[in-house]
Amino acid sequence: DSGVTQTPKHLITATGQRVTLRCSPRSGDLSVYWYQQSLDQGLQFLIQYYNGEERAKGNILERFSAQQFPDLHSELNLSSLELGDSALYFCASRNSGTDTQYFGPGTRLTVL
Amino acid sequence: AQKVTQAQTEISVVEKEDVTLDCVYETRDTTYYLFWYKQPPSGELVFLIRRNSFDEQNEISGRYSWNFQKSTSSFNFTITASQVVDSAVYFCALSEKVETSGSRLTFGEGTQLTVNP
Numbered sequence: 001d002s003g004v005t006q007t008p009k010h011l012i013t014a015t016g017q018r019v020t021l022r023c024s025p026r027s028g029d030l031s032v033y034w035y036q037q038s039l040d041q042g043l044q045f046l047i048q049y050y051n052g053e054e055r056a057k058g059n060i061l062e063r064f065s066a067q068q069f070p071d072l073h074s075e076l077n078l079s080s081l082e083l084g085d086s087a088l089y090f091c092a093s094r095n096s097g098t099d100t101q102y103f104g105p106g107t108r109l110t111v112l
Numbered sequence: 113a114q115k116v117t118q119a120q121t122e123i124s125v126v127e128k129e130d131v132t133l134d135c136v137y138e139t140r141d142t143t144y145y146l147f148w149y150k151q152p153p154s155g156e157l158v159f160l161i162r163r164n165s166f167d168e169q170n171e172i173s174g175r176y177s178w179n180f181q182k183s184t185s186s187f188n189f190t191i192t193a194s195q196v197v198d199s200a201v202y203f204c205a206l207s208e209k210v211e212t213s214g215s216r217l218t219f220g221e222g223t224q225l226t227v228n229p
Contacts, residue, residue: 042219043219043222056215088155099207103159
């Protein structure tokens with residue numbers, strides 16, 4: 001158990017819909033990262049937050065947005081969903097002392 | 113941009129064989145971290161090891177060992193006496209500084225290891 005929690009574990013929805021994925025980092029970690037894992041793109045970095053502030057952006061679509069709240073949990077919002085958005089979405093939190101990212105169990109999103 | 117290459121897409125071995133997973137990386141950073149993660153069939157990503165670019169000592173942890181060679185930009189992972197439970201996808205990753213104060217991991221494409229009984 002990495003200490004990072006993600007909900008829900010599975011999500012099935014239809015094209016055009018909007019969903020929210022939730023992540024709680026490990027106790028003491030201020031940084032949260034979001035990654036997308038798909039068969040054709042592999043593991044891709046989406047976005048990083050540190051103590052509520054956006055710190056880095058990767059290959060995140062404009063239809064996607066994220067935020068980190070004062071209690072440090074983070075949400076990834078995906079809107080106008082397309083079939084190609086079906087993927088495993090991981091959240092990770094980083095231990096500042098060791099620079100190691102620990103990953104949550106992931107949310108498997110299926111868009112039908 | 114940084115890059116991580118895992119040339120072996122799939123490896124299949126018989127239990128008790130030793131197996132080495134290759135990882136080659138490219139970076140312009142002088143200080144960086146390298147990682148290995150394991151993704152078993154259940155899907156989670158499990159941290160295995162972190163290596164600082166300044167520390168070229170090889171490391172052994174039980175049946176696992178890692179060989180970091182800065183001169184060849186390689187960070188290879190060996191499993192000794194493989195077991196069926198080692199079957200998983202293994203990812204090599206490189207930390208990268210992004211923008212002014214951000215960071216991210218760049219992952220290789222992964223190596224699917226299958227250990228047959």
